[in-house]
Amino acid sequence: MDVSEIILPGDTPGIEWRLPVMRFNGKDPAAPKVYIQAALHANELPGTALVHFLCGKLRQAESEGRIAGDITLVPQANPVGAAQSHFGELQGRFDLGSRTNFNRDFPLISIRDRAELLDGFDNYPAIDRLKRELIHMALGADLVLDLHCDDESLQYAYIDEAFWPEAADLANALHMEAVLLSDGESSAFEEAVGFAWKYEVPGERKAKLPGKLSVTVELRGRRDVYPDMAEKDAEGLLRFLIGRGVVNGKPSGDKTFAGPAVPLDNVEIVRAPQGGTVLFHRNIGEHVSEGELLATIVTRPGFAEGDIDIRAPQDGLFLTRTSDRLVRRRGDLMKIAADKPSRATRKAGTLED
Numbered sequence: 001m002d003v004s005e006i007i008l009p010g011d012t013p014g015i016e017w018r019l020p021v022m023r024f025n026g027k028d029p030a031a032p033k034v035y036i037q038a039a040l041h042a043n044e045l046p047g048t049a050l051v052h053f054l055c056g057k058l059r060q061a062e063s064e065g066r067i068a069g070d071i072t073l074v075p076q077a078n079p080v081g082a083a084q085s086h087f088g089e090l091q092g093r094f095d096l097g098s099r100t101n102f103n104r105d106f107p108l109i110s111i112r113d114r115a116e117l118l119d120g121f122d123n124y125p126a127i128d129r130l131k132r133e134l135i136h137m138a139l140g141a142d143l144v145l146d147l148h149c150d151d152e153s154l155q156y157a158y159i160d161e162a163f164w165p166e167a168a169d170l171a172n173a174l175h176m177e178a179v180l181l182s183d184g185e186s187s188a189f190e191e192a193v194g195f196a197w198k199y200e201v202p203g204e205r206k207a208k209l210p211g212k213l214s215v216t217v218e219l220r221g222r223r224d225v226y227p228d229m230a231e232k233d234a235e236g237l238l239r240f241l242i243g244r245g246v247v248n249g250k251p252s253g254d255k256t257f258a259g260p261a262v263p264l265d266n267v268e269i270v271r272a273p274q275g276g277t278v279l280f281h282r283n284i285g286e287h288v289s290e291g292e293l294l295a296t297i298v299t300r301p302g303f304a305e306g307d308i309d310i311r312a313p314q315d316g317l318f319l320t321r322t323s324d325r326l327v328r329r330r331g332d333l334m335k336i337a338a339d340k341p342s343r344a345t346r347k348a349g350t351l352e353d
Helices: 046-063 111-118 125-140 168-173 189-198 227-243
Strands: 002-009 014-026 034-038 071-074 142-148 155-160 176-180 214-220 262-263 267-271 276-280 294-300 307-311 316-321 334-338
Touching: 002 125, 014 046, 014 125, 034 046, 034 125, 046 071, 046 142, 046 214, 071 227, 111 125, 111 189, 125 189, 155 168, 155 189, 168 214, 168 227, 189 214, 189 227, 189 262, 214 227, 294 334
Parallel strands: 034 071, 034 142, 142 214, 155 176, 176 262
Antiparallel strands: 002 014, 014 071, 155 214, 267 334, 276 294, 294 307, 316 334
């Protein structure tokens, strides 16, 4: 395993950021190349734990001469966000300087223009240089995995329809409980990678990209950082790499995925009609029915009419919920993966900011 650092000068004197990068060099030029990063949202650490355990497995495979394709790992992809705390709480989702989501505003380019990402590099602020470094590394690979997590959540993934159903092997290997199929047209990291491949010829969009993959993996919730979970996830990811021929070994042979795979239009995001204390009646992982009581929001504690019932808009899988128990008006409460499109209007692109 080769270890290097990318040094990003800060935007004020005396500041710089260091980005560790780990590489395993493959022996087969024809094997797929892989790029895996974690903690782009710096307070989402299940992926960092997964990469820690995966490195141990890959070092073992390397000692046995089983690394076929090049593998690049970035276990903590956002040193800028990791340094941004506010009143003792890590702020890992939004850059405090620009107020933008760390996983938005990645350059949308054709793969043929990859080298131009680093042109005029010193003219960009640190967060833009970080994004350009990350996507430049990713576009040198065939398989790109961006490891995130939700708040309180099942294990699921956002996968562009251009990679489905071929990517069912990843969903199966990681024992995902749902897949959300996107159109891949936002500026989030994994969709910017897919954009570069789909528009290899500018203006001409490829509908399918066989042999390629760019995906956001949601590794349960933010507090699900445990050695047994990370070990299990690392073992699953190794199975996926073996199945794709990146690491030599015996494939499991099981590439089916039994869970729901639904378009983003079928995801019900249930929001709080008023602020207050939320009391959940159902838990993630349960199948709920239309009209079923999911939560109660206590808006005026102690008053007979001081609460509001939240009911399921349709049948589906209770996929995620907020870990906050004091919620704001229109704050996200939960996601439900449903069989039918939601009646709520959804803007194009990602589900959340």
